[in-house]
Amino acid sequence: MSLLAAAVEPAFLVPTLLLDICFLALLVVVAFAIVRMRSLFGIVMLQGVYSLLSAAWFVTLDAVDVAFTEAAVGAGVSTVLMLSAMLLADRQSTPVPMRRQLGALAVVVLAGAAMLYAVGDMPAFGDVNSPANSYVGMDFMAKTAEEVKIPNVVTAVLASYRGYDTFGEVVVIFSAGLGVLLLLGLNGNSGNWVARPNGQVINDRTAPSAGLYQDNRSEEQRAEAGQ
Template identity: 55%
Template sequence: MDIVLFIFLVMTAFAVVRTQSLFATAMLSGVFSLLSALLLVTLDAVDVAFTEAAVGAGISTVLMLGTLALTSRFERPPSHSPVIPLFVVLVTGAALVYGTLDMPNFGDPNAPAQTHVAPDYIGRSPHEIDVPNIVTAILASYRGFDTLGETAVVFTAGVGVLLLISGLRRRRRKEKEDV
């Protein structure tokens, strides 16, 4: 299942890069986010999948569609050579890959997170928090400020969408009045 979802992700990413219609690009980006959320669910990262579905597929898609309502629907031909942006992307990608070279393997039982952090949370959670689900205890208590920050980001994005929509309605009303 993971491989099938990953293949769909790659195909969707290729379609996003190749399409000229900005509306299709916005929709395909939403599909990409939903596929990412599904892949995260299969990897047992449901909390991250929920955030990806809400922010990536939901709010980001609505923001892109709101932006499209204010701009043109098709991409203009580039006025400059794509060599410099391609160079920047390749250098950034190489730096990101270089930064992951000394990371432990996925699921390594000897990784620092498994030998130091996880046993501490498992040992302290039942006594300090008294919540039977350790993941919930970590997200709601130990990482409470981080979760609050994520909630604030989602809230701010929602307010931004509402402001965009209200501005678009006012603009359309004004255009109708001018005609």
């Protein structure tokens, strides 16, 4: 096996490794840009760029199914959802003073340093004999060819061998959809709500924020929302 790996080394080295280095560098640039940016529109679009870049990177690392999902879900649907939520919420994020960011910076640097300390023990990139690539994953491949007889091992493992897992995940998606519908409603009811915590009645006029907010809707919009 190691002889084989040595034989394919030059072909592997040039395109895959260069693409890998470039894509990861681009991801870091985009992530830092997200940190610096204040416009929420820009942040959401950069998040889409980040997802698309990582999808391209997944293709270079042979994870075609993952790349497909990331491109459709991460760059497509989640960007649309974030934009529509941003439309309902805010356009700008207020800047946080530097002295209030120092604690977060310290935590992040310490945690990062601790993880970097452990990097040396990780298997080398592309190692055929690493623990992760030795046992159950390779077994799934052999068993799929024998038992399920479909070429795409990812589909076979997803739907058949790990069918319980996928069933649980479908239920998670179902409950997430249910949760969003409970929170927002399919047809929208903006501006009209009431909550009854501990017997108190709180609505949009008696909420903590009611006095701070100026209603800049027109009369007819208000009437429309009130229906």
